[in-house]
Amino acid sequence: MCAVQIKKQAKKYDAIIVGSGAGGGMAAYTLANAGLKVCLIEAGPNYDPAVNSSQLKPAWESPRRGARTQFRPFGDFDGCFWGWNIDGEPYTNAENSNWEWFRARMVGGRTNHWGRISLRFGPKDFKRKDIDGLGDNWPISYDDVKPYYDKVDKLIGVFGTNEGLYNDPDGIFLPPPKPRLHELFIKKAAGNIGIPVIPSRLSILTKPINKDRGSCFYCSQCGRSCKVYADFSSSSCLVKPAIATGNVDLVVNAMAREVLMDRDGLAKGVSYVNKEDLQEYQVYGRTVILAASACESARLLLNSKSERYPNGLANSSGVVGKYLHDSTGADMGGIIPALFDRKRYNEDGVGGMHVYTPWWLDNKKLDFPRGYHIEYGGGLGMPLYGFSWGIEKLNGMFKVKGQQKEAGGYGASLKEDYRYFYGAHVGMAGRGESIAREDSYCEIDPNVVDKYGIPVLKFHTQWTDYEIKQAKHMKETFAEILHSMGALVTWGGDDGPHNNYGLHNPGVIIHEAGTVRMGDDPRKSVLNKYSQAHDVKNLFCVDGGQFVSQADKNITWTILALAMRASDYLISEMKKQNIA
Known part of the structure; x- marks a missing residue:
């Protein structure tokens, strides 16, 4: 051999x-x-x-x-x-x-x-053990990292607004894009129940910062990666x-x-x-x-x-x-009847949310130790058949049906459905902090290697009651915001103790x-x-x-x-x- x-x-x-x-x-x-x-x-x-991005390609250029x-x-x-x-x-x-x-x-x-989504950690985030006794403090403080946050802001570019929030530090921001219609609904509804909604902070250039990168032209396809390097x-x-x-x-x-x-x-x-x-x-x-x-x-x-x-x-x-x-992550969404058959206009914006909700509560008054922020979606994005169904009109009132309308159909009725419901959907996702624990870990699996002969990882992870209770709070908050704007919940509303309130498995949020x-x-x-x-x-x-x-x-x-x-x-x- x-x-x-x-x-x-x-x-x-x-x-x-x-x-x-x-x-x-x-x-x-x-x-x-x-x-x-x-x-x-x-x-x-x-x-x-x-060279390699699929930005601006129409759906029919994919076999799927x-x-x-x-x-x-x-x-x-x-x-x-x-x-x-x-x-x-x-x-x-x-x-x-x-x-x-x-x-x-x-x-x-x-x-x-x-x-x-380009958020700085705040002063409290580096010293959480001092606050709730869980986990460990970092060996550094916000003041140690702030000069580098500033340098990253200038080098890469991030839009946002200075809000003066202690644990959501301001940065060196480019002008943010204006809220879209569904985001205005969200901002008003959340504000009515004491939940803040502020301009999001995304690393997308709303104006040029150097000769090597272009600025955003609002195609709303940042997920494809930008050909002019605007994101x-x-x-x-x-x-x-x-x-x-x-x-x-x-x-x-x-x-x-x-x-x-x-x-x-x-x-x-x-x-x-x-x-x-x-x-x-x-x-x-x-x-x-x-x-x-x-x-x-x-x-x-x-x-x-x-x-x-x-x-x-x-x-x-x-x-x-x-x-x-x-x-952590949990989600909910629905439709806003006030936006049925809405006027059509271009509000694509950037490839992400124009507004978000930073953590706004005191965990000492809650039954879980760490917070979350809320990310919002909706609007006039590219439609997919099956979006925002699950409702019916009865005696002049809209109500949620037992199940969503099946995909399919053709011709005039299909087009009518699309036009009527298009742009009325809204969604929200909580993204929160879990507790770092020694008993949550990965190790080498002694019995498995990859195709290159390299031993692979074996994972040992589970959520605790802290994260599950946080997800429950997320769901209650989402439902309250949706109710405040007169929306009907069409997905994520059936979660409960049986599935940890829709809490995604660890790893799914990719953080x-x-x-x-x-x-x-x-x-x-x-x-x-x-x-x-x-x-x-x-x-x-x-x-x-x-x-x-x-x-x-x-x-x-x-x-x-x-x-x-x-x-x-x-x-x-x-x-x-x-x-x-």
């Missing part, structure tokens, strides 16, 4: 980065612009929205009329390759665990299709300009296997499998930066075993893989965090406050894995800020020769 030949790259880099999403893209951009030589390793193919597939779980035109299930790349769940793991395989990763994707806004410096070598279709170590216990490189020839390659550098996503980075560390690190690299604490958590968390105590954390491994000084992690907790906000803006902060620290340490 012939021995497998490992192909070793002769060139040595200043930094090897695994993953090209928000954290990896920002690290590559920052280091490359400081003159460092970077190797950026990505598990999927290259992707440039200007835009329907979802395993390869495109958010629809055939969506700007994301793969998702919860990837051919040949399984993962497993322990008994009673129901984690659903989303993985994007492409340059830019998940940033090519996300909602662009933020790591691929267009970070990776492409980083490569333009001449300091970045991009290696695509490269599945990282392990971090390589030298005799002194320092990281010296990364081993990866080339997906095209299925051969193993090794690339070497002064530092290694993990940004493959919280779970994937944990997997890489746990698979990087040696005599010095028998439990996995940088895992003397035993914490790698632990404290895994995701945002995974906490598996390689930072902290001051090396016995209880993997990284220090600069995202640097306690055990290995030339190893960093700049994705969601470093999070101690994730707040009631989407985590991308904080990933970007912390990745820039860690990169600045790394540059400083190299200049001081603390990292050779």
Whole structure:
């Protein structure tokens, strides 16, 4: 039998980065612009929205009329390759665990299709243990991160308004788009019952900020990834300009296997499998930066075993893989009879909500410890047959039917239905904070490998009463808002204790965090406050894995800020020769 030949790259880099999403893209951009030589390793193919996006394509250009597939779980035109299930790349769940793991395989990763909701964590979010005694405080404060939030705002662009909310900090904002008609209904209805609705904060350019990116032309298709780079994707806004410096070598279709170590216990490189020839390659550098996503980075560390690190690299604490958590999520929607047969006009706007509700209550007065924000949808989006059915008119009054009208029909009656109900639907989704717990974790499954021969992850996760009670509150709030606007609930109204009030399984909201968390105590954390491994000084992690907790906000803006902060620290340490 012939021995497998490992192909070793002769060139040595200043930094090897695994993953090209928000954290990896920002690290590559920052280091490359400081003159460092970077190797950026990505598990999927290259992707440039200007070339590869399906923006503005009509439904008939898809053989499935835009329907979802395993390869495109958010629809055939969506700007994301793969998702919860990837051919040949399984993962497993322990008994009673129901984690659903989303993985994007492409340059830019998940940033090519996300909602662009770009929220800063607030001062309270870094010190939650001081407030409710649960979880742990971060080793950093809002004041430590604020300068980097400011830099990210200026570099990438985010629209919004300064509201003066203490725990929803203001930023450096571009002008927000005006609320659409259904959002005006929401704002009025929610305001009548004391629920705030303010302009959303999305990383979409409502006016130009540089010569390389265009501004939004309101096609409402940000999920497809923008051909003029008006919305933020790591691929267009970070990776492409980083490569333009001449300091970045991009290696695509490269599945990282392990971090390589030298005799002194320092990281010296990364081993990866080339997906095209299925051969193993090794690339070497002064530092290694993990940004493959919280779970994937944990997997890489746990698979990087040696005599010095028998439990996995940088895992003397035993914490790698632990404290895994995701945002909570529950949803509800309905129709607004006042908008039946409404006037038609163009209000597409950006590819996302123009307004949202930040957390507005005091958890000390509630039966759950952490908050949530509300995201809103509706309006004159591209119609799909079957939307907003489920109602009937009886004696001049509209009421919800026992079941929704079946899809089908043709001719005049079908067109009449479309015209009458089109634009009357509205939906709302809560996205909240769960508690990071040591008993929620991922580990290496000793019995399963992927098609590249790399051991896969096994998950142990469950929601607690805290998250279930939060979902119950979400549902009650949604119903109250819908009632206030005179809407009829057509979906999400039947949830209850039998299904945890519609609470989505952990992982579904795709805000995974906490598996390689930072902290001051090396016995209880993997990284220090600069995202640097306690055990290995030339190893960093700049994705969601470093999070101690994730707040009631989407985590991308904080990933970007912390990745820039860690990169600045790394540059400083190299200049001081603390990292050779």
